Amino acid sequence: MMTYQFDVLYLGSGHGTFDGAIPLAAKGLRVGVIEANKIGGTCPNYGCNAKILLDAPVQLQREFERLNGHGISGQVQIDWAADVKHKDMVIQDLPAMIAGGLREQGVEIIHGHGRFVDAHTVTVDGKEYTAEKIVIATGLRPKPLTIEGQAYVHDSTDFMALDHMPDKLVIIGSGYIALEFATIANAAGAQVTVLFNHEAGLKQFHQPYVELVLSDLIQRGVTIVRDVKTQAIQSQADHLIVVTNQSTYAADWILNATGRIPNTDELGLAAIGVQTTEQGIVVNDHLQTTVANIYASGDVLDKKQPKLTPTAIFESLYLMRQFAGMTDQAIDYPVIPTVVFTSPRIAQAGISVSEAQAMPTKYEIKRNKISDSWYRQVTQETVGESTLIFDRESGHLVGAIEVSAQADDVINTLLPAIEFDYTAEQLNRLVPLFPSITSDALGML
Ligand SMILES: Cc1cc2nc3c(=O)[nH]c(=O)nc-3n(C[C@H](O)[C@H](O)[C@H](O)COP(=O)(O)OP(=O)(O)OC[C@H]3O[C@@H](n4cnc5c(N)ncnc54)[C@H](O)[C@@H]3O)c2cc1C
Numbered sequence: 001m002m003t004y005q006f007d008v009l010y011l012g013s014g015h016g017t018f019d020g021a022i023p024l025a026a027k028g029l030r031v032g033v034i035e036a037n038k039i040g041g042t043c044p045n046y047g048c049n050a051k052i053l054l055d056a057p058v059q060l061q062r063e064f065e066r067l068n069g070h071g072i073s074g075q076v077q078i079d080w081a082a083d084v085k086h087k088d089m090v091i092q093d094l095p096a097m098i099a100g101g102l103r104e105q106g107v108e109i110i111h112g113h114g115r116f117v118d119a120h121t122v123t124v125d126g127k128e129y130t131a132e133k134i135v136i137a138t139g140l141r142p143k144p145l146t147i148e149g150q151a152y153v154h155d156s157t158d159f160m161a162l163d164h165m166p167d168k169l170v171i172i173g174s175g176y177i178a179l180e181f182a183t184i185a186n187a188a189g190a191q192v193t194v195l196f197n198h199e200a201g202l203k204q205f206h207q208p209y210v211e212l213v214l215s216d217l218i219q220r221g222v223t224i225v226r227d228v229k230t231q232a233i234q235s236q237a238d239h240l241i242v243v244t245n246q247s248t249y250a251a252d253w254i255l256n257a258t259g260r261i262p263n264t265d266e267l268g269l270a271a272i273g274v275q276t277t278e279q280g281i282v283v284n285d286h287l288q289t290t291v292a293n294i295y296a297s298g299d300v301l302d303k304k305q306p307k308l309t310p311t312a313i314f315e316s317l318y319l320m321r322q323f324a325g326m327t328d329q330a331i332d333y334p335v336i337p338t339v340v341f342t343s344p345r346i347a348q349a350g351i352s353v354s355e356a357q358a359m360p361t362k363y364e365i366k367r368n369k370i371s372d373s374w375y376r377q378v379t380q381e382t383v384g385e386s387t388l389i390f391d392r393e394s395g396h397l398v399g400a401i402e403v404s405a406q407a408d409d410v411i412n413t414l415l416p417a418i419e420f421d422y423t424a425e426q427l428n429r430l431v432p433l434f435p436s437i438t439s440d441a442l443g444m445l
C-alpha cells in the first residue's frame, strides 16, 4: 500500500480551504496547504473584507446626509488616502492570523505555485508533495479584456490600493464589482462613468430594484452608458481615451470589472484527467472531480450556486466532514443569500420574484414600502422596498428581496424563516429586541 506525505493536500488557502482544513487537522489528519500568494486568498486580502472597509465611510456619509438638518449639520468628506490606509491597517494581520490558525492545528503551509504531476503528486518549485486526497481550491482571477490598449486597464485589487482617487474613472462592466466600486468612487469624489455591455446591470438581482439603485447613482452624478461595446483604449499625453461603438470617454484611470475566470489552466489538469469547463472544475454531488481522489471547493467549481464566501465556507466544511468520516451524503446546499453592497443595497434569498411570477398558483407575492416601517424614521430612510414571497399552500415565507440601506440585515433576519420553513407558531415565539431593524423585518411576516 502506497504511503503519502499528507492525508489531504489543498491547492489554495482561501475560504474554500481554511475553514475546513483547520478542523480537519484538529481531528488528527495530516493536512498540507499550498498557496501561491497571500494566505487567506481573495476575500480577506482583496475581496469582501477589504471592500467593506472602503464602503463603511460611504454608509456613514449616506446616513449623515439623511439626518442632515435633523439634529446634525455639515458634510462628511471621504479622505480616500486615509481610508485606504485604515483598510490596510485592519486587514494586514489577517494572513498571519489565518496561517496561525492553520499551523496551530499542525497544518503544513507550502508557499508557491502548485501543479499536478499525477493524481497524488503536486510539484511546487521543483519539490514534490504527495497526498491521498487533493482539494483544488484555486479560486478565480479577473477576466482580461481582449482589446487594443488592454494594458492600460486595472482590476479590483489595484482599485483598492489606489493612493489617490482619480478625477475621471471609467468602469467597464455591470456586475457586483462595477456597481459597488462605482458607488465608493462616486462618494469619494470621482467623476464616474460605467459602461454596460447590456441594457441591464446586475442581472441576477430583481431588475426594478436594480433600476432604483442606478437612478440613485445617476442622481449623484454617475454616468451609466448601456448596451455599449468597448473597442479600444488609447493613451493621450495626460489621460486615456476609452473608445466604444457609441462614443469616446476620457479617463484618468480605468477599471476592468467584466467578471472573473477560474484558475484551472496552470494546474496540469488535462494531463491527469480532471474535467473542466469555462466556468470551472466539474464535480459530482460529493464535490469529487472526474479523478476519484481529487476534489474541488469554492469559486473554482463549475456550479449553479453563487460564487461567494459563504458558499466556499459551506463547501470546505462539507469536505472536512466527508474526509473525517462524519458524512457520506451528497452535499445539500442551504438557501444562499446574495447582496450587492451598493448604497442602497439589494439583498435577496430564496425564490425570486420572476420564479414566483411564473407560478402564480403556487406563490403569493407581497410588497412592502420601507416607509411603512417606523424604525426607518430613526435614520430618515425613505428609499426602499421589499418583496416577500409566500407558498400559498403552507403560508410559509419562501423568498425575500429588499432594496434599502439595511437590506443585508433584513435578509439575514428573514433567512432562518426561509431555510427552516418556520410555521406561524414558530414565528410567534421569536421575540426580537425592540426597537430594532430585526423587529421590523420580522413584523412583515
Ligand atoms: C473585489 C471582490 C469583492 C468581493 N466581495 C464579496 C462579498 O462582499 N461577499 C462575498 O461573499 N464574496 C465576495 N467576493 C467573492 C469572495 O472573495 C470569493 O467567493 C471567495 O474568496 C472564494 O474563496 P476561494 O477559497 O474559493 O477562492 P480564493 O479566495 O480566490 O482563494 C484561492 C487561492 O488559491 C491560490 N492559488 C491559485 N492557484 C494556485 C496554485 N496553482 N497554487 C497555489 N495557490 C494557488 C490563490 O492565490 C488564492 O489565494 C468578492 C470578490 C472580489 C474579487
Ligand SMILES: NC(=O)c1ccc[n+]([C@@H]2O[C@H](COP(=O)([O-])OP(=O)(O)OC[C@H]3O[C@@H](n4cnc5c(N)ncnc54)[C@H](O)[C@@H]3O)[C@@H](O)[C@H]2O)c1
Pocket: 172, 173, 174, 175, 176, 177, 178, 180, 195, 196, 197, 198, 201, 202, 203, 230, 257, 258, 259, 260, 306, 307, 308, 339, 340, 341
Ligand atoms: N457583494 C458580493 O457578494 C460581491 C462583490 C464583489 C464581487 N463578488 C464576486 O466576485 C466575482 C466577480 O464579480 P464581477 O462584478 O467582476 O463579475 P460579475 O460576473 O458579477 O459581472 C461581470 C459583468 O461584466 C459584464 N461584462 C462581461 N464582459 C464585458 C465586456 N467586454 N464589456 C463590458 N461588460 C462586460 C457582464 O455582463 C457582467 O454584468 C463574482 O463571482 C461575484 O460573486 C461578490
